[in-house]
Amino acid sequence: MIISRRKFLARTAIVTATGTVARLSAAPNPSTEERYKPLVISTWPFGKAANDVAIKVIEEGRSPLDAVEEGISVVEADRSNPSVGLGGRPNSASEVQLDACIMFGPGHKGGSVGALEGIAHPISVARRIMEITPHVMLVGEGAHQFALAQGFGAEAPGKSGSKTPQSKSADSKNHDTIALLALGRDGTIAGGCSTSGLAGKLPGRVGDSALVGCGTYADSTLGGVSCTGDGEAIIRVVLARRALEYLKEADDPDYAAKVAVDLLVEEGRGEGGLIVVDWRGRIGSAHSTALMPVGWMSPTLSEPALSF
Numbered sequence: 001m002i003i004s005r006r007k008f009l010a011r012t013a014i015v016t017a018t019g020t021v022a023r024l025s026a027a028p029n030p031s032t033e034e035r036y037k038p039l040v041i042s043t044w045p046f047g048k049a050a051n052d053v054a055i056k057v058i059e060e061g062r063s064p065l066d067a068v069e070e071g072i073s074v075v076e077a078d079r080s081n082p083s084v085g086l087g088g089r090p091n092s093a094s095e096v097q098l099d100a101c102i103m104f105g106p107g108h109k110g111g112s113v114g115a116l117e118g119i120a121h122p123i124s125v126a127r128r129i130m131e132i133t134p135h136v137m138l139v140g141e142g143a144h145q146f147a148l149a150q151g152f153g154a155e156a157p158g159k160s161g162s163k164t165p166q167s168k169s170a171d172s173k174n175h176d177t178i179a180l181l182a183l184g185r186d187g188t189i190a191g192g193c194s195t196s197g198l199a200g201k202l203p204g205r206v207g208d209s210a211l212v213g214c215g216t217y218a219d220s221t222l223g224g225v226s227c228t229g230d231g232e233a234i235i236r237v238v239l240a241r242r243a244l245e246y247l248k249e250a251d252d253p254d255y256a257a258k259v260a261v262d263l264l265v266e267e268g269r270g271e272g273g274l275i276v277v278d279w280r281g282r283i284g285s286a287h288s289t290a291l292m293p294v295g296w297m298s299p300t301l302s303e304p305a306l307s308f
């Protein structure tokens with residue numbers, strides 16, 4: 001169900017003359033009472049492999065940032081995946097250009113790469129940018145050179161067993177992103193996403209998945225959000241960051257996700273979905289697409305959970 005964003009804003013906040021959103025009345029009752037901490041949550045069926053690795057990392061007592069990087073890396077490494085990593089769909093010039101971003105809630109640290117060619121793990125390059133440079137984002141040839149200088153190997157794109165990239169798809173709707181959020185036992189949150197983006201895109205096109213605040217945002221005092229869908233629409237509404245603002249107002253991750261999808265459709269003029277986790281371990285998700293499988297795992301759950 002898509003909840004009217006106007007109704008939401010009328011219920012929880014007023015927009016002042018200066019445009020600042022101020023809390024006016026009590027938020028709706030949280031509909032998501034279950035709390036999972038620690039927790040990992042990700043998008044699409046290929047997220048299961050990412051969750052399996054990410055939850056192990058957390059259980060070993062390592063950081064949610066490691067969990068996000070290592071979980072996403074599993075999907076990037078799978079050359080049979082049609083929309084993530086070097087096996088992903090090429091652009092209109094038959095090149096595979098990858099986008100990824102990572103964010104660590106404490107300190108609002110972020111790193112990202114856009115239109116990166118020939119490197120298998122854009123999520124790791126994004127993390128390296130975050131950790132060792134004064135920058136947040138590197139793109140194209142600069143990102144490639146940085147990755148090589150950091151010891152990431154150059155690799156040819158394409159499917160397993162094939163020396164050349166697959167032919168480009170005419171279907172520009174053919175795209176998906178691995179989006180993953182991890183909440184540590186101590187309440188720290190990390191998030192990330194990685195994709196080959198829109199099939200047949202113009203060379204140099206950078207989507208939401210490379211943009212902190214659009215594809216992913218994490219703030220350990222509030223929660224984390226990660227998105228999938230029409231990159232241009234997600235960018236137009238700065239979806240991940242806006243969803244966190246809704247979470248702040250409503251104190252209900254599922255409600256925030258639904259209102260954010262309403263924003264994506266109404267103002268962004270596109271389709272997609274997002275996953276949300278708050279600092280207490282409550283989760284939410286919503287999508288305007290027909291399906292968006294979301295899987296989550298926590299040691300407090302007897303088995304992995306899945307929603308569509």
Ligand code: ASP
Pocket residue numbers: 099175176177195196197198207208209227228229230231232234
């Ligand atoms: N958001 C990605 C992009 O536009 C693709 C997707 O998630 O489906 O590049």
